[in-house]
Structures are given as C-alpha cells and as structure tokens.
Amino acid sequence: MNAPALLPERATDRQILTYYGLPAVKPSLWGGLVSGYIFIAGVGGSAQIIATAADFARDPRLAPVIRQGRYIALGAAILGAPLLIIDLHTPQRWYNMLRICRRTSPMSIGTWVLMSFGLSSFAVAALQYVSGRLRRPSRTMQTTMKLLEVPAALTGMAMSTYTGALLSATSTPLWAAAPCQIAALFGASAMASGTAALALAGQCRGASSEAGRALDRIAFLASAVEVVLMLSLRRRLYEKGVAEALGDRGSGLAYDFGAVMLGAGVPMLHHGRRILRPNRARRPSMMVSLAVLAGGFLLRHILLSAGNDSARRPNDYFRFAGGPRQ
Amino acid sequence: MTVHPRVLDYPQSFLPGVIPDEAELTAGQRVGAGRSYGFFTDTTLCIGCKACEVACKEWNALPADDLGLRGTSYDNTGDLSATTWRHVHFIEHIAENGGRATTMPPFQSNWLMMSDVCKHCSPAPCLEACPTGAIFRTEFDTVVVQQDICNGCGYCVPACPFGVVDVSLEDGKAHKCTLCYDRLKGGLEPACAKSCPTDSIQFGELGELHDRAHQRVEVLHAKGVENAYLYGAPGTPGATGGLQQLNAFFLLTAPPETYNLPRAPSRPAERVGPSLAAGLATIAGLAFASLAMFAAGRAD
Ligand code: SF4
Numbered sequence: 295m296n297a298p299a300l301l302p303e304r305a306t307d308r309q310i311l312t313y314y315g316l317p318a319v320k321p322s323l324w325g326g327l328v329s330g331y332i333f334i335a336g337v338g339g340s341a342q343i344i345a346t347a348a349d350f351a352r353d354p355r356l357a358p359v360i361r362q363g364r365y366i367a368l369g370a371a372i373l374g375a376p377l378l379i380i381d382l383h384t385p386q387r388w389y390n391m392l393r394i395c396r397r398t399s400p401m402s403i404g405t406w407v408l409m410s411f412g413l414s415s416f417a418v419a420a421l422q423y424v425s426g427r428l429r430r431p432s433r434t435m436q437t438t439m440k441l442l443e444v445p446a447a448l449t450g451m452a453m454s455t456y457t458g459a460l461l462s463a464t465s466t467p468l469w470a471a472a473p474c475q476i477a478a479l480f481g482a483s484a485m486a487s488g489t490a491a492l493a494l495a496g497q498c499r500g501a502s503s504e505a506g507r508a509l510d511r512i513a514f515l516a517s518a519v520e521v522v523l524m525l526s527l528r529r530r531l532y533e534k535g536v537a538e539a540l541g542d543r544g545s546g547l548a549y550d551f552g553a554v555m556l557g558a559g560v561p562m563l564h565h566g567r568r569i570l571r572p573n574r575a576r577r578p579s580m581m582v583s584l585a586v587l588a589g590g591f592l593l594r595h596i597l598l599s600a601g602n603d604s605a606r607r608p609n610d611y612f613r614f615a616g617g618p619r620q
Numbered sequence: 621m622t623v624h625p626r627v628l629d630y631p632q633s634f635l636p637g638v639i640p641d642e643a644e645l646t647a648g649q650r651v652g653a654g655r656s657y658g659f660f661t662d663t664t665l666c667i668g669c670k671a672c673e674v675a676c677k678e679w680n681a682l683p684a685d686d687l688g689l690r691g692t693s694y695d696n697t698g699d700l701s702a703t704t705w706r707h708v709h710f711i712e713h714i715a716e717n718g719g720r721a722t723t724m725p726p727f728q729s730n731w732l733m734m735s736d737v738c739k740h741c742s743p744a745p746c747l748e749a750c751p752t753g754a755i756f757r758t759e760f761d762t763v764v765v766q767q768d769i770c771n772g773c774g775y776c777v778p779a780c781p782f783g784v785v786d787v788s789l790e791d792g793k794a795h796k797c798t799l800c801y802d803r804l805k806g807g808l809e810p811a812c813a814k815s816c817p818t819d820s821i822q823f824g825e826l827g828e829l830h831d832r833a834h835q836r837v838e839v840l841h842a843k844g845v846e847n848a849y850l851y852g853a854p855g856t857p858g859a860t861g862g863l864q865q866l867n868a869f870f871l872l873t874a875p876p877e878t879y880n881l882p883r884a885p886s887r888p889a890e891r892v893g894p895s896l897a898a899g900l901a902t903i904a905g906l907a908f909a910s911l912a913m914f915a916a917g918r919a920d
Binding site (some may be wrong): 296316317322352356381382384393394455458464467469473475478505515522608611612615 | 640690692693698699709711713722723732745748749751752754769770771772773775776777778779780781782783784785786787789792793794816818859870875877879880881882883885886888891892894895896897898899900901902903904907909910911914915916917
C-alpha cells in the first residue's frame with residue numbers, strides 16, 4: 295500500500311492547480327424549463343398542503359381556500375409533467391421513467407412522487423368539482439375526499455422539496471455543497487409561493503376574511519423562514535468556497551435583491567404589518583403576492599444557472615471535492 | 621513480457637476469424653462473466669501517442685470532434701465527451717519562475733501525460749442517478765449505457781464526479797466508455813489497452829491489476845520517483861466519499877488536480893437522504909403551523 299503521506303500536499307485555496315482551467319465536471323443540461331418545473335411543483339404541492347390543512351380545521355368559512363388550493367394543485371400537476379417531458383432529449387421515450395424505482399436517484403423518486411401527486415390531486419379536484427355541482431353532496435363523496443386529500447398533501451410535501459435533493463445529489467459544487475439548506479429553502483419558498491397563489495386566487499375568485507387572516511400568518515411565517523434559510527445558504531456556500539458563481543454576472547445581485555428582498559423580505563414585512571394592525575390594513579396587496587411568486591421562480595432559476603456555472607469552474611469543484619482542509 | 625504459447629498457433633498474417641479468447645494472448649487474461657475487470661493506467665509509461673484515442677474512435681465508430689488547436693498544450697481534445705471516450709492529458713511542467721524547467725525528473729521528463737477514461741466507479745454515481753435503468757452494471761463489473769433505453773434526461777451528466785458521461789445533442793442519448801462491452805463479450809481485450817504501445821493502459825482482472833499497480837509504485841519509489849501514488853484503487857485518493865473503488869484506476873506522480881481529477885470525489889447518492897429529510901422536516905413544520913393558524917381562526 296502506498297501511504298497517503300506520499301500524496302503531494304494540497305495547494306492552498308488561492309493556488310489550487312487546475313488542468314489549464316478546463317472544467318473538471320460537466321454542468322447539467324437544464325435551463326428555464328427545469329427552473330419552471332421546480333417552481334410550479336412547489337406552488338402546486340404547497341397549495342395542496344394548505345388546502346388540506348384548512349380542511350382539517352373544520353371551519354366552513356374556509357371552503358373557498360380549500361377549493362382553490364385543490365384546483366391549483368391539479369393545475370400544477372397538469373403543467374409540470376409536460377415541462378419535464380419536453381426537457382428530455384429523447385422525449386418520445388418518456389415512459390422509460392416508469393421502468394424502475396430507484397432510491398438513490400431523486401429523478402426517479404420525483405417521477406413517482408409526481409405520478410402519485412398528480413393522480414391523487416386529480417381525484418380530489420374531480421370530487422371537489424362534482425360535489426360543488428350537486429345540491430346535496432353525498433357523505434361517501436365527502437369521506438373519500440377526506441381520505442384522498444391526505445396522500446395528496448403528503449406527496450405535495452415531497453413535490454415541494456424533492457427538487458432540492460434533485461440538485462444536491464449531483465457533483466455540481468454549488469448544489470452539492472448544501473444539500474440540506476437547498477431542500478429546506480425550496481420547502482419554505484414553496485409554502486410562501488403556494489400561499490401567494492391562494493391569496494391571488496382569493497382576490498380573483500372570492501375568499502372569506504378568516505381565510506385571509508390565516509393566509510397572512512402562513513405567508514409571514516413562510517417568508518420569515520425563507521429569509522433565514524436564504525441567508526444561511528449563502529453563508530454555507532461561502533464557507534465551502536463554492537459561492538463564486540453566485541457573485542458573477544449579476545446573479546448575486548439578483549439573489550440578494552430579487553429573491554431575498556423582493557421575494558421574501560418585503561412580503562414578510564407586509565404580512566407582519568397586516569398581522570399586527572388588522573384594522574388598518576384592508577385588502578392584501580396583489581403586488582406582494584406577485585412579488586412572492588416572481589421571487590420564488592427567480593430563486594430557483596438563479597440557483598440552477600449559478601450551479602451550472604459553478605460546474606464549469608474547476609477551482610470551485612476542487613474546493614468542494616478537496617477532502618479535509620489541511 | 622513473455623509471449624503466450626498459444627500465439628504460435630496463429631502464425632498467419634491474415635487470420636481466418638477471431639482468435640478464441642484473444643485477450644489471453646494480448647493481455648494475459650481470459651475474459652469471463654462474473655469477474656471484475658478494469659483498467660490500470662500507469663501514467664509514468666504514457667508517451668502521449670494518442671493511439672488509445674484513435675483505437676477507441678475506430679472500434680466504437682465515434683465521429684471526429686472539432687479539429688481546432690487549443691493553444692494550451694499538445695492536448696487538443698480537451699475533455700471526454702459523448703464522442704470521445706479516451707482522452708490524453710498533456711501537462712507541461714514549468715519552472716518556478718515561469719520559464720523553461722532546467723532539471724528533469726525521472727520518467728515523463730517535464731511533460732506529464734495521462735490517458736483519461738470513464739472510471740467505471742463502484743458504486744457508480746451515473747448509474748445511481750439514472751431514472752430509467754438505462755445505465756447498468758455488466759457481468760464484467762463495468763458500467764454501460766443501454767442506448768435502446770436511455771431517454772436523454774441527462775441526470776447522469778452532473779452526477780458523474782469526473783465529468784465523463786455526456787448527452788449527445790445529435791441523437792439525444794447519453795454516451796460514455798463501455799470498457800468495450802462488445803469486445804469483452806467476444807473474449808477480446810478493450811481496443812485502447814490493446815493498442816497502447818507502452819502498456820501504460822493495462823486491462824485485466826481487478827485483483828491482479830491492484831497487485832501489479834502496488835508493485836509498480838514500490839519499484840518507482842525504489843528508483844527515486846517518490847511522488848508516485850495510486851488514484852482510485854481501494855483506500856487511495858479517488859476512492860473516497862462512498863466510492864469504494866474506481867475500476868479504472870491510475871498511477872500518478874503529481875497532485876490529482878494537475879490531471880483534472882478531484883482529490884476527494886464523493887458519491888452524490890449519499891446526499892439524497894439528508895436533503896430529503898431536511899426538506900420534508902421544514903415543510904412538515906410549516907404544514908402543521910398552517911393547520912394551527914387555520915384552527916386558531918375558528919376559535920375566535
Ligand atoms: S466515471 Fe462517471 S461515467 Fe464513469 S462510471 Fe463513474 S460516474 Fe459513471
């Protein structure tokens with residue numbers, strides 16, 4: 295055996311050797327379609343969670359939120375699947391995804407999560423629609439809906455967060471360096487976006503003030519958690535020495551001002567004010583809900599493209615895969 | 621190296637057909653299913669002739685790449701890709717002051733050359749990422765992409781810790797070295813190893829290759845090449861972070877980064893559990909908080 299001592303000393307961070315600066319790993323082939331899917335999966339998954347939570351509260355005044363949440367979830371599932379299929383490079387073979395089920399591959403996990411989320415969301419939304427048309431919905435229908443909304447909400451949780459594992463279970467330095475932070479951030483951001491989508495739906499299709507008050511609180515909490523996680527992710531990436539790609543070509547500014555401030559910070563303050571002064575604030579701001587949604591998409595798109603960029607930087611990869619610091 | 625006695629059975633210049641178990645004559649090994657095969661690439665023997673690159677392209681009918689000059693070294697191939705499955709790195713040693721080096725270390729002079737290839741990792745991150753089962757482990761313990769199943773999702777591409785596998789935009793499928801799966805099935809040595817004129821690329825059963833490699837390191841140390849070490853054999857750099865071993869492993873004489881190799885690669889699949897757990901815990905917490913907030917609304 296050759297002793298590890300024979301391995302030449304690791305160069306200091308500044309002078310890491312590279313092979314003529316050429317990339318050491320390949321970036322993913324993903325672009326806007328996949329950022330879009332990650333965003334939509336989060337909105338739909340979380341809308342389903344919120345609808346189920348509202349249904350569990352047994353408050354008849356929450357009926358509009360429940361209904362709208364179920365429809366948003368179905369819409370996301372219907373939109374998400376084609377986005378993924380179009381992104382394949384041999385899309386006519388999409389069904390090969392259903393050949394196996396693999397625990398080590400978030401892509402395979404996600405295939406089955408999307409399948410079960412889509413089917414259960416479809417069933418819940420269909421029952422919702424039918425029972426809305428009937429004058430006296432049958433008891434069996436109500437019970438079936440209650441039974442189905444639980445798996446729909448549970449797979450909704452997976453829909454909102456598995457995409458973090460999808461990015462982190464790679465060798466792309468910026469994603470692989472923060473597996474827990476990215477998934478948790480996607481989860482919080484999904485809840486914030488799902489709430490914003492429901493607030494918007496409430497504005498357009500009508501909602502009760504009780505629902506509005508609860509949504510304000512959920513939005514405040516989710517945005518607050520999101521801000522904390524966004525800052526801790528940034529710190530983690532700096533500590534691991536893989537944040538360079540986030541400081542480049544404006545993506546750092548987009549992250550700090552677009553995603554952190556506009557997408558989460560401002561909405562957090564807005565909802566906080568509404569909670570503290572319920573009488574002063576009248577209607578929830580549509581602009582804020584739109585800002586949350588735009589920020590949620592931006593966050594995912596920045597992380598996706600900065601990740602691809604980091605894979606092209608051998609220094610970032612060698613710092614990530616550099617072993618224990620000497 | 622002694623000539624195998626069976627060689628004398630085939631004196632003719634033009635053979636009537638494939639020699640049965642030809643690998644026994646060319647690599648001293650019979651190829652049989654159920655055993656582990658790999659490459660030992662000894663960079664101290666590489667002369668940078670690129671015969672392996674050519675042999676690989678010829679056998680696998682891979683098209684030529686962009687024929688430009690990179691202007692960095694004599695390596696104009698650059699990296700492994702969907703159409704390049706062997707790639708020779710050329711690294712010039714420059715003196716401290718940036719000028720021409722005046723001292724010459726033993727073996728490889730002031731040029732380091734290394735023929736890079738898919739590592740056929742065990743476990744293989746590309747395989748573990750593949751959602752269709754197109755990438756599989758063969759009966760020779762090598763890692764191959766089944767072209768009739770791959771749907772070009774591209775997830776293996778960022779999963780590989782060595783930047784090897786790539787999706788071809790021409791046909792929309794992932795491609796990489798197959799360790800000449802078809803040749804192994806026919807009892808032949810892989811094309812690159814057979815064509816290597818200095819035996820820098822050695823094909824064989826893994827256990828035997830490991831023994832040979834460790835001996836070679838000792839010989840080199842005795843000759844004064846103190847910085848010779850193995851990369852990718854069990855317990856050496858490259859076989860880290862959940863990667864037990866690389867079936868294609870290397871003997872190197874400079875830091876791994878010099879050859880564009882990571883010092884401590886890791887297995888992406890090990891990040892799946894923590895990532896899913898953190899994500900689900902966060903969202904479950906928020907879900908319960910939402911339930912509490914809706915329920916609180918009912919109370920007042
Ligand atoms: S080197 Fe990359 S392509 Fe080859 S087996 Fe390992 S992960 Fe797969």
